[in-house]
Amino acid sequence: MPPVIELDRLVVRLGGRTILDGLTGTLSGRAIGLLGPNGAGKSTLINALLGFHPAASGAVRVFGADVREAKALRRLIGYMPENDAFISHMTGVRFVRYMAELAGLPSEAALERAHEAFFYVGLGEARYRKLGTYSLGMKQLAKLAQAIAHGPRLLLLDEPTNGLDPPARQRMIRLIREIRDAGQMHILISSHLLRDVEETCEEVVILKQGRIAAHCDLESERRSNRKFVELETVGAATSFTDAVQGLGAECAFYPNGHGIARVKVVLPDEVEMRALFRLAAEHDVQIRRMNYRRDSLEDIFLAAMKEEGGVRGRP
Amino acid sequence: MAVHKRAYRPYEGPLTSERWRFLVLPRYGLLELFESRLLTVFTVLCFVPFLIEASAIYIAYSPAARALLDISSAGDFVRKPDFFFATLTLQGGLAFLLTAWVAPVLVSPDLVNGALPLYLSRPFTRAEYVLGKATVLLTLLSAITWLPGLVLFALEAGLADGWGAQNIRIAAAVFAGSAVWILVLTLLGLALSAWIRWRIVATGALAGVFFMGAAFGEMWREVLHEPWGRLANLYYLVGLVWRSLFGMFARRSMAQEMFNDGPGRDLPTWAAWAGLAAAAGLSMWLLDRRLRGREVVS
Numbered sequence: 001m002p003p004v005i006e007l008d009r010l011v012v013r014l015g016g017r018t019i020l021d022g023l024t025g026t027l028s029g030r031a032i033g034l035l036g037p038n039g040a041g042k043s044t045l046i047n048a049l050l051g052f053h054p055a056a057s058g059a060v061r062v063f064g065a066d067v068r069e070a071k072a073l074r075r076l077i078g079y080m081p082e083n084d085a086f087i088s089h090m091t092g093v094r095f096v097r098y099m100a101e102l103a104g105l106p107s108e109a110a111l112e113r114a115h116e117a118f119f120y121v122g123l124g125e126a127r128y129r130k131l132g133t134y135s136l137g138m139k140q141l142a143k144l145a146q147a148i149a150h151g152p153r154l155l156l157l158d159e160p161t162n163g164l165d166p167p168a169r170q171r172m173i174r175l176i177r178e179i180r181d182a183g184q185m186h187i188l189i190s191s192h193l194l195r196d197v198e199e200t201c202e203e204v205v206i207l208k209q210g211r212i213a214a215h216c217d218l219e220s221e222r223r224s225n226r227k228f229v230e231l232e233t234v235g236a237a238t239s240f241t242d243a244v245q246g247l248g249a250e251c252a253f254y255p256n257g258h259g260i261a262r263v264k265v266v267l268p269d270e271v272e273m274r275a276l277f278r279l280a281a282e283h284d285v286q287i288r289r290m291n292y293r294r295d296s297l298e299d300i301f302l303a304a305m306k307e308e309g310g311v312r313g314r315p
Numbered sequence: 316m317a318v319h320k321r322a323y324r325p326y327e328g329p330l331t332s333e334r335w336r337f338l339v340l341p342r343y344g345l346l347e348l349f350e351s352r353l354l355t356v357f358t359v360l361c362f363v364p365f366l367i368e369a370s371a372i373y374i375a376y377s378p379a380a381r382a383l384l385d386i387s388s389a390g391d392f393v394r395k396p397d398f399f400f401a402t403l404t405l406q407g408g409l410a411f412l413l414t415a416w417v418a419p420v421l422v423s424p425d426l427v428n429g430a431l432p433l434y435l436s437r438p439f440t441r442a443e444y445v446l447g448k449a450t451v452l453l454t455l456l457s458a459i460t461w462l463p464g465l466v467l468f469a470l471e472a473g474l475a476d477g478w479g480a481q482n483i484r485i486a487a488a489v490f491a492g493s494a495v496w497i498l499v500l501t502l503l504g505l506a507l508s509a510w511i512r513w514r515i516v517a518t519g520a521l522a523g524v525f526f527m528g529a530a531f532g533e534m535w536r537e538v539l540h541e542p543w544g545r546l547a548n549l550y551y552l553v554g555l556v557w558r559s560l561f562g563m564f565a566r567r568s569m570a571q572e573m574f575n576d577g578p579g580r581d582l583p584t585w586a587a588w589a590g591l592a593a594a595a596g597l598s599m600w601l602l603d604r605r606l607r608g609r610e611v612v613s
Contacts, residue, residue, distance in 0.1 A: 050435075051608075052432070052607070052608030074437050074439075075437075081429065081433070084429045085430050085432060086428050087424050087425060087428065088424065098339070098343055099433055099437070101339045102339055102434060102437045103437045103438065104336065105330065106330075106331055109326070116324075120323055151324075151325040182322070182323045184324070
């Protein structure tokens with residue numbers, strides 16, 4: 001079975017600027033997160049997958065088919081754009097039916113699927129209202145409904161929780177998880193919100209300035225038994241972190257002012273926790289709080305943002 | 316239909332033909348348009364001249380009807396190309412009004428709220444999008460121009476033995492003249508709808524293209540005493556094309572009376588064709604610039 005997405009030295013230039021710069025990689029996860037700061041190229045990559053932005057060089061393939069054969073490929077894709085995308089004078093169910101028909105469903109099947117999609121996203125009661133009267137959260141859900149109504153194999157979600165309040169965000173995340181767990185389609189989620197991606201994805205690509213800064217399997221990262229410890233300290237100085245690094249540990253020091261600092265430590269397997277207490281006592285450092293943490297997506301992201309060049313994680 | 320089940324299931328049913336999928340757009344478009352009673356009434360009114368003309372033909376060929384209406388002589392006006400030219404001119408004017416009403420709501424609602432990427436993220440090309448939207452206008456305008464024109468021709472051919480065969484050029488002129496006008500109106504209407512967000516402004520802009528163009532062309536002609544400014548007058552250009560299609564240059568025709576033309580003040584026919592082609596080409600270029608999956612700002 002071909003991978004979901006293959007990037008082969010993909011370069012996309014827009015308005016004379018290089019937006020995606022030689023992306024290479026293979027994405028196969030059931031739910032793939034696309035992370036990066038604003039302007040990193042996340043939406044451009046999604047547009048390239050849809051064939052909206054042609055590759056200046058290189059290629060991008062979806063399910064083994066080059067996106068230059070976009071028409072046949074788009075049958076397999078559902079797309080939920082970042083920005084508003086609706087026809088305000090249409091009722092919700094009519095809009096989704098219309099979009100399903102354009103994807104190739106016969107009229108009656110499209111109507112049935114439109115109703116089902118609306119109930120599925122939780123907008124069943126509002127399906128006969130005009131889209132222009134929907135709240136922002138409802139419009140996001142309607143966008144999701146039109147993206148799944150025709151039964152795609154790959155769902156592209158561009159900032160799906162944009163502008164949602166916490167309950168609406170939770171609902172959207174729950175829906176994405178349900179779709180993922182149903183196992184009928186792959187999902188690519190572009191977001192700048194680490195939490196959204198962490199809660200829904202198992203594979204992550206982090207973009208930075210149009211390049212892949214990190215590509216990792218979150219599940220593997222979660223499974224890896226790295227001892228990640230976060231300390232809140234008083235009186236810690238570089239001498240303490242140097243001593244911690246002397247144990248063979250990776251260590252990052254974040255002073256907060258007034259002598260308080262956050263120290264993140266990744267301990268090697270053979271080092272016991274009490275070694276940290278011993279070093280703290282030797283350097284007259286108070287440990288106010290200690291959290292065991294796995295290597296979180298935030299850490300992967302921050303590391304990727306710091307690294308110049310090279311790709312962290314998978315090649 | 317298990318709409319109450321909140322569970323996702325893939326679609327495994329049949330798909331429609333890709334070739335004819337663009338017809339989804341006119342189906343939805345026409346249904347929405349005719350939800351407006353005003354438009355429905357106006358469309359019906361567009362057929363009133365046709366009914367009057369059909370009655371005139373019938374009366375001209377029916378001694379009983381003439382006797383009933385106490386008309387001594389019907390004359391032979393309905394037998395001449397001028398009759399069909401006048402019909403086309405009238406229906407062409409109505410076609411313009413219908414375009415000004417309908418075209419602004421065809422493309423702009425898809426652009427105002429960013430729906431275009433949803434169309435183009437499906438197995439649906441920009442060309443199919445334009446074709447689908449154009450089909451809405453092509454259908455409406457055909458229904459009030461060449462279709463009634465050809466029905467009148469068929470009616471007259473049926474009532475007068477041999478007239479149809481002798482005047483087949485009239486049928487061709489009605490069809491071709493309507494087609495040219497419909498194409499120009501459709502492309503221009505879609506282009507304005509793509510670039511102008513507000514309906515009333517788009518309607519005004521379409522009227523402006525015609526009326527301001529006509530005013531400019533006629534002013535040019537009067538002031539400079541030469542006809543080339545009339546290239547901006549699209550209604551004049553199509554009138555010239557219609558005259559050539561109806562073969563009405565050999566004599567001073569009703570068309571010349573209508574357009575108040577003296578000798579040497581007309582553009583050559585090729586210039587009229589070129590002017591209309593340029594208007595259509597410009598409209599297509601505007602559509603191409605506007606209808607993209609994603610806007611790229613340089």
